Amino acid sequence: MEANTSAAGSGTGEGGRGRSARQGKRGYHHGDLRNALIDAAIELAGEGGPDAVVLRAAARRVGVSATAAYRHFEGQAELFHAVKEYGQQRLVECMEAGGREIHGDGPEAVKERVMALGRGYIRFALEEPGLFRAAFCPSFPDPIPITEDGGLGRIAEQWRARSFDMLIETLDELVAAGMMPPERRPGAELSAWATVHGLAMLLVDGPLDTLTPEQVHCITERVIGDILTGLTAP
């Protein structure tokens, strides 16, 4: 269950993004055009970033007329939204892959697990810059981010579920392990998220996009370490 989400609407909801169609195109009717278009759009985003998610190009890739897409999407925005969701999902997978490598409940293990989440985030941004950028493009739905919770609030269910359960859990473990004062826990996920997200943005989009891999590694360790230090300070 790491599969599809079948965005909104009329979806038959089936494919696990990767190879999608139940059958290649067989004549006039395609069989799974919606997913085929999403896959093509994902490819485009991977190659050229959000601006490359061009409806006509996706249709061309699938071998179908441009307007065929309108039987499955309201328009380009909805197609793009599907790409965005896919990017978010891949990001989460990358974080989880990092976090899962660190076992144990000891203070150091938990700390190391927080670092690993951050490294996963950065790794995804660098390996799939186009998808990463797409995942954080402003687009119509997706609001409803915060819900009060003591002082600062936490990310709302919607986003949490898809993206940051693991970060939140791991920060909770940090408290449980005695590495973070409980009163400083609320809102900590935002500091961690902002820091890692900002680094990723600067590395991908920003003025840090020409670093050597060693520099990137060095900087990543430093930045993640700094915010973790701040969060775990007495």
Next chain:
Amino acid sequence: MEANTSAAGSGTGEGGRGRSARQGKRGYHHGDLRNALIDAAIELAGEGGPDAVVLRAAARRVGVSATAAYRHFEGQAELFHAVKEYGQQRLVECMEAGGREIHGDGPEAVKERVMALGRGYIRFALEEPGLFRAAFCPSFPDPIPITEDGGLGRIAEQWRARSFDMLIETLDELVAAGMMPPERRPGAELSAWATVHGLAMLLVDGPLDTLTPEQVHCITERVIGDILTGLTAP
């Protein structure tokens, strides 16, 4: 001297972005079309973000044919670049405005000054989201970001001069005031920058774009405080 930069090329270099033309359009020849187009493009970015920086729209606003722009820019990309530079400049001004309000060399004053820079950054992002986004869009020139300097390196002259001298100086003051161990100084500007930049991005683009002003304020203080704690930890 807070004025223009007159991007590349054939510029007559004059106007301090704001009201530009030496004279309104007087017939066939405009007089200062380059700057007028830049101003229009800046307006567009302010209203609709980077994607709204449309060459034809800028020309329309100035009251000139679309292709007239090609006498002053290589194409849309160069026009956009001018907008980007303007956005960066405005961001710096906003940071400086924040930093200048805090006087004194004492440890607390310096710390407070670092906070003020971060607040200025966030304030600009929220007040001018379109320009802020444009300022960090990937675009052709602008690379050359880092220069080795001991372990991590600092932002290269080019960027530094325009954007982060003040941050760098203030972090140096932090060391001088005994608030930061000197050995942890190199690279600290990246942690600070990444954190604040990430927060700004999440607030502007990302899933945190529907917060109340109080929530924003609260979160900002928290996030900036956390990274500062991390940087000044023994």
Next chain:
DNA sequence: GATGAATGTTGACGCCGTAAACTTGATAGT
């Protein structure tokens, strides 16, 4: 005052997103 370089204009091209009207083919009811 003629003339050439700057500057602006028109027209055209191919790409984009999207709407309307038409075509194809699978399917359900008789």
Next chain:
DNA sequence: ACTATCAAGTTTACGGCGTCAACATTCATC
């Protein structure tokens, strides 16, 4: 089995975009 229906494709068309080539106007300068 025949046919009506309707979802899923197609073609055509529109306006907006970036850009190019060719033409027009004005400014400066000899």
